[in-house]
Amino acid sequence: MIGGRKALKVALVGNPNTGKSSLFNALTGLNQKVSNYPGITVEKKSGFSKLDQRSIAEMVDLPGTYSLHPSSIDEEVVLRTLTEPDNPDRPDAIVAVADATNLKRNLYLFTQVLDLGLPTILVLNMVDQVQRKGIEIDVEKLEEAFGVKVVLVNARRGEGINVLKQSILELSHELRAPVFDIRKDAPNYAESARKILNLNGDYAAWLIASQVSELSYLSASEKDQLEQLTLRSEVDTKKLHIRETIQRYKIVNDLLKEAVTVSPEKDRSWSGRLDRIITHKVYGVLILLGLLFLIFQAIFSWAELPMNLIDTVFNELSIWIKDTMEPGALRALIADGIIPGIAGVVIFLPQIFILFTFITLMEETGYMARVVFLMDKLMKRFGLSGKSVVPLISGTACAIPAIMATRNIESWKERLITIFVTPFTTCSARLPVYTVLIGLVIPSEKIMGINLQGIVLMFMYLLGFGTALGSAWLMSKMIPTRTASHFIVEMPAYRVPLYKNVLLTIWGKGKSFVTNAGKIIIAISIILWVMASNGPNEHFTEAERFVAAEVDTTQLTPEEFASVVDGYRLEHSYVGYLGQAIEPAIRPLGYDWKVGIALISSFAAREVFVGTMATIYNVGSEDEMTVMEQMAAEKNKETGKPFFTFPVGMSLLMFYAFAMQCVSTFAIVKKETNSWRWPIMQAVFMSGFAYVVSLITFQLLS
Numbered sequence: 001m002i003g004g005r006k007a008l009k010v011a012l013v014g015n016p017n018t019g020k021s022s023l024f025n026a027l028t029g030l031n032q033k034v035s036n037y038p039g040i041t042v043e044k045k046s047g048f049s050k051l052d053q054r055s056i057a058e059m060v061d062l063p064g065t066y067s068l069h070p071s072s073i074d075e076e077v078v079l080r081t082l083t084e085p086d087n088p089d090r091p092d093a094i095v096a097v098a099d100a101t102n103l104k105r106n107l108y109l110f111t112q113v114l115d116l117g118l119p120t121i122l123v124l125n126m127v128d129q130v131q132r133k134g135i136e137i138d139v140e141k142l143e144e145a146f147g148v149k150v151v152l153v154n155a156r157r158g159e160g161i162n163v164l165k166q167s168i169l170e171l172s173h174e175l176r177a178p179v180f181d182i183r184k185d186a187p188n189y190a191e192s193a194r195k196i197l198n199l200n201g202d203y204a205a206w207l208i209a210s211q212v213s214e215l216s217y218l219s220a221s222e223k224d225q226l227e228q229l230t231l232r233s234e235v236d237t238k239k240l241h242i243r244e245t246i247q248r249y250k251i252v253n254d255l256l257k258e259a260v261t262v263s264p265e266k267d268r269s270w271s272g273r274l275d276r277i278i279t280h281k282v283y284g285v286l287i288l289l290g291l292l293f294l295i296f297q298a299i300f301s302w303a304e305l306p307m308n309l310i311d312t313v314f315n316e317l318s319i320w321i322k323d324t325m326e327p328g329a330l331r332a333l334i335a336d337g338i339i340p341g342i343a344g345v346v347i348f349l350p351q352i353f354i355l356f357t358f359i360t361l362m363e364e365t366g367y368m369a370r371v372v373f374l375m376d377k378l379m380k381r382f383g384l385s386g387k388s389v390v391p392l393i394s395g396t397a398c399a400i401p402a403i404m405a406t407r408n409i410e411s412w413k414e415r416l417i418t419i420f421v422t423p424f425t426t427c428s429a430r431l432p433v434y435t436v437l438i439g440l441v442i443p444s445e446k447i448m449g450i451n452l453q454g455i456v457l458m459f460m461y462l463l464g465f466g467t468a469l470g471s472a473w474l475m476s477k478m479i480p481t482r483t484a485s486h487f488i489v490e491m492p493a494y495r496v497p498l499y500k501n502v503l504l505t506i507w508g509k510g511k512s513f514v515t516n517a518g519k520i521i522i523a524i525s526i527i528l529w530v531m532a533s534n535g536p537n538e539h540f541t542e543a544e545r546f547v548a549a550e551v552d553t554t555q556l557t558p559e560e561f562a563s564v565v566d567g568y569r570l571e572h573s574y575v576g577y578l579g580q581a582i583e584p585a586i587r588p589l590g591y592d593w594k595v596g597i598a599l600i601s602s603f604a605a606r607e608v609f610v611g612t613m614a615t616i617y618n619v620g621s622e623d624e625m626t627v628m629e630q631m632a633a634e635k636n637k638e639t640g641k642p643f644f645t646f647p648v649g650m651s652l653l654m655f656y657a658f659a660m661q662c663v664s665t666f667a668i669v670k671k672e673t674n675s676w677r678w679p680i681m682q683a684v685f686m687s688g689f690a691y692v693v694s695l696i697t698f699q700l701l702s
Helices: 020-028 073-083 103-114 127-132 139-146 161-169 187-197 202-209 220-233 237-259 268-278 283-301 304-324 329-346 349-365 367-381 386-394 399-408 412-424 430-441 452-478 499-532 543-550 558-571 574-589 593-601 608-616 624-633 646-658 663-673 677-701
Strands: 007-014 032-036 043-050 056-061 093-099 120-125 135-137 149-152 260-262
Touching: 007 020, 007 073, 007 103, 020 043, 020 056, 020 093, 020 120, 020 161, 020 499, 073 202, 073 399, 093 103, 093 161, 103 120, 103 139, 103 237, 120 127, 120 139, 120 161, 127 135, 139 149, 139 237, 149 161, 187 202, 187 220, 202 220, 237 260, 268 283, 268 367, 283 349, 283 367, 304 329, 304 349, 329 499, 349 367, 349 386, 349 399, 349 499, 367 386, 386 399, 386 412, 386 452, 399 412, 399 663, 412 452, 412 663, 412 677, 430 452, 430 608, 430 624, 430 646, 452 646, 499 574, 543 558, 558 574, 574 593, 574 677, 593 608, 646 677, 663 677
Parallel strands: 007 056, 007 093, 093 120, 120 149
Antiparallel strands: 032 043, 043 056, 135 260
């Protein structure tokens, strides 16, 4: 046992697309958790692996990196975790994962990791690809050259996992000669840097000192001392870094000439031909559009049944609680506040699962890397990166996981812009709103066999995506560039996805969505319920008396009278008065206080609009068609004509297309940017833009 701990802490380190996450899943199964590294938004995956009957190891899946010279937040986490002695995530040992078909690139990082002095195992993954491509690897020569155990695995199929577990148990503490000895080139510099940073190894000190200006986590004192040290020592860190890189690649290349033999590849022809089609500027785009069409149809069609089932289950649960508990505030809070809040989270899971099923399949097969490459040129024109494609696609289901998906964008500027504009893409929460409003103001007619309402719905999707690109272009002109953006994407081999990896990934993403977004949605739902269930005066507490004095009760059934009382009570609740307070501001948009209540309620989540309008218009069911019938019958008190005219409906469509109406999105933006500045600016910009466009739309169409 290393480090005297009951559970050995082992870090998985490797380049992107080496199958590191598949290996992590094979080692831990479902015994894993997802959190964040302290103070930053980089996702931390850890889990426990049973090595034998008596020993377990805590496995930490570090973010993928090409080098210990970081260019992104993720890569900086790797450097910090492996070099800081007092870091709580510092491992006792390292499992360096390499793609066995691409050792030249992967072994560069491995030699860097090796020089940190921690017990290390080299895992050569994807051995099935090695055999298919006619590659032979002399494992003994690699072990002899590096002085570490080398294990061949196929993580996707679980081959070699038991051998790896046994190798972890037998890890050696023996000191090895460094691949790159910094003491030969700058002996005093490395030693002095080690003392300033209180580190154990010379190479770890060199890594940090040589890139002091790029690392965000160093204190001002440490940066100042290291900069002074560099000036005194007259060490050219850039030249020395280049020398290190050249030396490492020379050692790797010389070794691979002896340890690896390659026969003519068996599968290059078909994969090359497939790449030429998939990455073609015309055919590739058509294939992508076809896949996106399939994904959108699946998200909105396949999720309907499970979402309805979830909705029914929670409705029945709410009814059961009302039937079994004594009447009172506690029953109302649980049945009308907490349960709807939980349902508001869980009901999204089918769409989240479907979306991530497709995205995981695209990643597992190697297609997603081709999409990123294909779209990079278009995205660059608007100040984005090819890597922004994934969040923008994800945003059509939910902006929360979409914004989380921006973490692999290295450029701070491009990542920030992507986070800022992703909520403009039409998410699934807008669909109920669009369904109601389009059904109200757009006739159900066909033009050349195409449904007119369907055309308007498609226009709303295109409008959201176009606004996202336009906003990105505008932001790219306003935000200064901190670092130059370099787009490099490695094309992984095409692979048949394994259901186990797909299911584990989907489970992890779904769980993360519920825990991160769910808490906020539930809290806001409870707050709205409290505000709607209480009022400041007797008009709320004695609503029955006031309604009886104002209407002819003989013309109403008991159910109708109760419905009118509920509407009157809502009008005189805190939420009702709040809606009436903002009515002067929204009147130019064509809205009244009732729409104002829906606007306020839907700032928690857009889809709340339908339920709020159903309550306001005294509808017991939240069925969209019933809501539309009641809204269509609503009269304008001043004109006596229908309130929801074409101008009002289109104005509302524009507002919901652009407004920042999702507290969870606001929270996740704050979390990802680690600042209140950007979510506040985003909310102000989107809501202000929505107001102006809605105002123009209503005034022009009136």
